[in-house]
Amino acid sequence: MTGQMPAFAAAAPEILLAIAGMGLLLYGAFRGNGATREIAYLVIASYIAAAALVVFVVEVPTVTFSGLFVADGFGAFAKVLVLLGSALGLLISLDYIEREQMARFEYPVLFLFATLGMMVMISAGDLITLYLGLELQSLSLYVIAAFRRDMVRSAEAGLKYFVLGALSSGMLLYGASLVYGFTGTTSFAGLAATLSAEAPVSIGLVVGIVFVSAGLAFKVSAVPFHMWTPDVYEGAPTPVTAFFAVAPKIAAIALFIRVMVGPFGELVAQWQQIVFAVSILSMLLGALAAIWQTNIKRLMAYSSIGHIGYALIGLATGTEEGVRGILVYMAIYLAMNVGTFACILCMRVNGRMVEGIDDLRGLSRTNPMIALALAIFMFSMAGIPPLAGFFGKLYVFLAAINSGLYVLAVIGVLTSVIGAYYYLRIVKLMYFDDPVEGFDQPIDRGLSVVLAGTGLFTLFFFAFPPALVNRAAAAAATLFGG
Amino acid sequence: MIIQGLAFYLFAAIAVVSGAMVISARNPVHSVLFLILAFFNAAALFVLMGAEFLAFILVIVYVGAVAVLFLFVVMMLDIDFVELREGFLRYLPFGALIGLILLVELLLVIGAWLVVPDGAAVTQAPAPPPDSGISNTEAIGLLLYTDYALAFQLAGLILLVAMIGAIVLTLRQRPVRRQRIADQVNRRPEDVLVVRSIDRGEGV
Numbered sequence: 001m002t003g004q005m006p007a008f009a010a011a012a013p014e015i016l017l018a019i020a021g022m023g024l025l026l027y028g029a030f031r032g033n034g035a036t037r038e039i040a041y042l043v044i045a046s047y048i049a050a051a052a053l054v055v056f057v058v059e060v061p062t063v064t065f066s067g068l069f070v071a072d073g074f075g076a077f078a079k080v081l082v083l084l085g086s087a088l089g090l091l092i093s094l095d096y097i098e099r100e101q102m103a104r105f106e107y108p109v110l111f112l113f114a115t116l117g118m119m120v121m122i123s124a125g126d127l128i129t130l131y132l133g134l135e136l137q138s139l140s141l142y143v144i145a146a147f148r149r150d151m152v153r154s155a156e157a158g159l160k161y162f163v164l165g166a167l168s169s170g171m172l173l174y175g176a177s178l179v180y181g182f183t184g185t186t187s188f189a190g191l192a193a194t195l196s197a198e199a200p201v202s203i204g205l206v207v208g209i210v211f212v213s214a215g216l217a218f219k220v221s222a223v224p225f226h227m228w229t230p231d232v233y234e235g236a237p238t239p240v241t242a243f244f245a246v247a248p249k250i251a252a253i254a255l256f257i258r259v260m261v262g263p264f265g266e267l268v269a270q271w272q273q274i275v276f277a278v279s280i281l282s283m284l285l286g287a288l289a290a291i292w293q294t295n296i297k298r299l300m301a302y303s304s305i306g307h308i309g310y311a312l313i314g315l316a317t318g319t320e321e322g323v324r325g326i327l328v329y330m331a332i333y334l335a336m337n338v339g340t341f342a343c344i345l346c347m348r349v350n351g352r353m354v355e356g357i358d359d360l361r362g363l364s365r366t367n368p369m370i371a372l373a374l375a376i377f378m379f380s381m382a383g384i385p386p387l388a389g390f391f392g393k394l395y396v397f398l399a400a401i402n403s404g405l406y407v408l409a410v411i412g413v414l415t416s417v418i419g420a421y422y423y424l425r426i427v428k429l430m431y432f433d434d435p436v437e438g439f440d441q442p443i444d445r446g447l448s449v450v451l452a453g454t455g456l457f458t459l460f461f462f463a464f465p466p467a468l469v470n471r472a473a474a475a476a477a478t479l480f481g482g
Numbered sequence: 483m484i485i486q487g488l489a490f491y492l493f494a495a496i497a498v499v500s501g502a503m504v505i506s507a508r509n510p511v512h513s514v515l516f517l518i519l520a521f522f523n524a525a526a527l528f529v530l531m532g533a534e535f536l537a538f539i540l541v542i543v544y545v546g547a548v549a550v551l552f553l554f555v556v557m558m559l560d561i562d563f564v565e566l567r568e569g570f571l572r573y574l575p576f577g578a579l580i581g582l583i584l585l586v587e588l589l590l591v592i593g594a595w596l597v598v599p600d601g602a603a604v605t606q607a608p609a610p611p612p613d614s615g616i617s618n619t620e621a622i623g624l625l626l627y628t629d630y631a632l633a634f635q636l637a638g639l640i641l642l643v644a645m646i647g648a649i650v651l652t653l654r655q656r657p658v659r660r661q662r663i664a665d666q667v668n669r670r671p672e673d674v675l676v677v678r679s680i681d682r683g684e685g686v
Contacts, residue, residue, distance in 0.1 A: 006631070018639060025646070065632040106650045113643050120636060132636040139640060143647035158651075178587070204590050 010062035010071040013050040013079065014119050020046040021112040028105030040094055040108040047087040047115065054079045061478055063125055067187045070125035070258075073478035077327055077471060078122045078254035081334055085247035086115040088338045088450055092345055093239030095444035099351075102148050102237065110147075111243070114140035118251030122258070127176045127186040130255065134172070134219065137248060138165050144243070145236040157235025164228040168218035175211025178204055191263035206270050213274050216259065219252040222312060223281035226305050233301035238353065241297055242341030245304050250330045253311055257323055260315060261479055268318045275316040280411055282309030287418040295355050296344055299422065300337075303381060306419055307333055313412055314396045317403040320473075320480045325396035327472035332392040332461065336380050339454030342447050343374040348440045360426060362435025370439070371430045373455045378427050380458045382420035388461035395469065490530055497523035510556045518549045535619040 008015065024039050024046075031038075054076050061072035090111050097103045117137030124130040142165065146158020180186050182205040183194045195201075218225035233241045260271055286306020293299040311329045314322035346367075347354050363371040380389035393416060400409040443451075461468075500523065503516040521544045528537035616624075626634055 011632075018635075021639075022642075025642075066629040068630065068632045104650065106646055110643070110646065110650075113639065113646075116639070126633075128630070128633050129636070132633055132640065136636060136640050136643060139643045139647065143643070143650055146651060149651050204587070207587070207590075 006066070006069075007062055007064040009057060010064045011069055011123070012057055013053040014116060014123070016050050016053060017046060017112060017116045017119065021109060021116060024112065025106075025109050028109060031105070033104045036097070036103040036105045036107065037094060039105050040090055043108040043112045044087050044090055046112065047083045047090075050119075051080050051083045054083070063189070065125075067189055068126045068129045069120075069123050070188070071123055073475045074254070074258070074323075074327075075122045077475035078250060078330075079119050081250050081331055082115060082118045082122065082247050082254075085250060085334050085338065086111060086118075086243065088454075089239065089243030089246060091446050092242060092338070092342050092450050093237075094446055096237070096239045096345060100148065100237065104147075107144070107147060110140045110144050114144065115247065118247060121251050121255045124255060124258065125188050127179065127188075130259065131169075131173065131176065134255070135169065137251065138169070138219075141244065141248060144240050145232060147240065148237055153235040154237060157232045160228055160235075161232045164218070168215045168225065171211050171218070172215025175208045175213075175215060178208030178211065182208065188259075188263040192265060195263065196266045201267060201270065206267075209264055209267065209271055210274065212259065213256075213271060213278075216252065216256045217278055220249060220256060220308050220312075221305055222278045222308050223285045223305060224278075226282070226285065229305060230298045230301040233304075234295055234297045234355075238297065238341065238345055238355075241300070242338060242345070245300060245337050245341065246334050249304065249308065250334065253308070253315075253326065253330060257315055257326065257479070261318065261323065265318075272316060272318060275312055276405075276408065279309050279312035279316050279408060282306060282312065283412060283415040284309075287415040290419070290422050293422075294357055296347075296357050296360075297355055299357065300340065300344070303419070303423075304337070306415065307381075309415070310393060310396055310412055313400050313405070313408045316408060317399045317405055319399060319403050320476050321402060322396070322399040323476035323479060324469070324473045325399040327475055328395045328469055329392040331468055331472070332380075332388045332458075335454045335457045336377050336389055339373065339451060339458065340377045340381070342451045342454070343370055343377065345447055346370050346439055346443045346451075349437050351440065357426065357429065359436060360429050361433040363430040363439075365435045366438030367441070370443070370451075373451050375427045375430060376455050376458055378423040382423040383416045384420070386462040388458045391461060391465055486530060490527070493523045493526040493530070497527065511553065514549060514553045514556055517552070518545050521545050521549065533618050535617075535622060 020043070024042055027042075028035060028039050061070075063070050090108060093107075097107055114137050117133050117135070117140060120129060120133030121137060122133075124133055142158055142162040145161050146155050148154035176186070179191070182202055183191055185191055185194060195205075214225060218228075221229040233244065236244065260275070264271060282305050286302050286304075286309055290299050290302035290306070293302060307329075311326045311333070314324075314326035314329065316322070344355070347359060349359070360374075363374070376387065380387035383389045383393045393412070397409045397412055400406075400412070497520050500516040500519040504513045504520065507513045507516060521540055525537040525540040528534070528540065
């Protein structure tokens, strides 16, 4: 490797984001907080440019930087989702941060660095890159969670996230060190080669894999590592919660897939049980614990735990079809979640944010458009055909049935039915209860654009599923074919 | 050989004892001083192993910067360390349990290395043989700035984010009245003075 330049082109999107982040930080330092909106638009522009680079420049699967970095079709699919989620998350927060006096220029810059961390995670080709990407992402998110430092709940959310995140990073590192100790390498390619050659698997290696998967399960907030999710979601400012629920989840689950299928692909028998159990527990908790929630952000936290459970079904199969299912699921999850949070951001009464589920009573009469959009998202999350959420679950369950994991598929369907109760309760509150005080009109322009876009996607997905599914299948194939 | 062995045991013994003193000393300042002693002995151990670069880095970075920073923090923060230690006995069983688990796992790893003797052959970045003409400074440089250049840059970005975070969460801009010489010089009587004529005997 010595004396040979790495292939920078493969990492072009990441390099672009890093340079843009540092440049915008300087620009913000000179212009002050008045330039927040301008910087936010520039950040969104660099997201778009990075997505274009991902799609058009990085076509051939490349391993570069001495095996630390992998750019392939799977990564490209996940990166486009992450960039889209981050851009939408930033777009819907613009009016909010100005209204709530938290418009400081570091806000979009931290978004940018968090996204950069996620892209590095997705492209990790080595345990070291994995950890560095994860930390870059997490550290930015801790700060964003506590961004309203004068509000006790926001500071509390940031602190809780930080302490528990540090704990999970410790577990991940401990697992990684055990894996390194037993195989002598940290690179995914090297691990795959060593593990396929070595027939008997030592206990220490299995312990290492367990610790690594526990650390990753924490990042995707799967049960039993979910405790931080409801508190952080409730305490963080609402647009930040919207961002947390989408982009980091997609990145973490893509990383989870890459680690489990790539280097540890030969040890399916060892980690399958872990993912199996985590998936069942997440689905059950997501469905049951959400029933008693009265705060809509906490409800969304439990809902996202449940959704991660469904997505993990695809990983538990360990097949190409399962990975395709997860990718489709995450794409649809992105649209539904961003849309729902855009609705939650509209929940303002007399200039003050409200978060209670009861505040939605009779929304169909006071604000029919938001009520209609929220109803679409709720039906979709419950998995009712022909909305998008149904197809997400369909592909995951199909993969489970085709690889003989009937238990997972049956539990998935059962928990979907239980979960439908609380999604439909919101629809019932909006359409059949007496109205309370309506929300402030008119809603912000950015919000209405996002609402319309995600709503139409969710509603009409059934008309064009192959466009997404075929891309997801091609992306999954690069992970298994290479 | 005997001198090397004796030197090793001397430095190792002092390092271990001062390590124990770090956590048992009553005065936190003494703890930091013992920590510095431990660093120096560890550096000497590195020299014995032929890793002179690491030895100097340890002294320069850890003793020169980190330990002195600790010293400042310890002296500036008003923390009652005796009070902090009050829960010691209560948490002892829990801590001992975690220590035991870690010890078992360490033994497990060492045992596996002994059981799999060719495990050392698969290491990704083996140390260069002493007669290859590459000094260990060069070897570290090659690894850090060539093979792991990406990791190095990413670590730099993480530190940048940490710095942004610290500033965002703690910096408060208080309104400060600054002296502006130019404004003072440009000030004209017409802008600030009003001359009124007042009739005599009627007051203002």
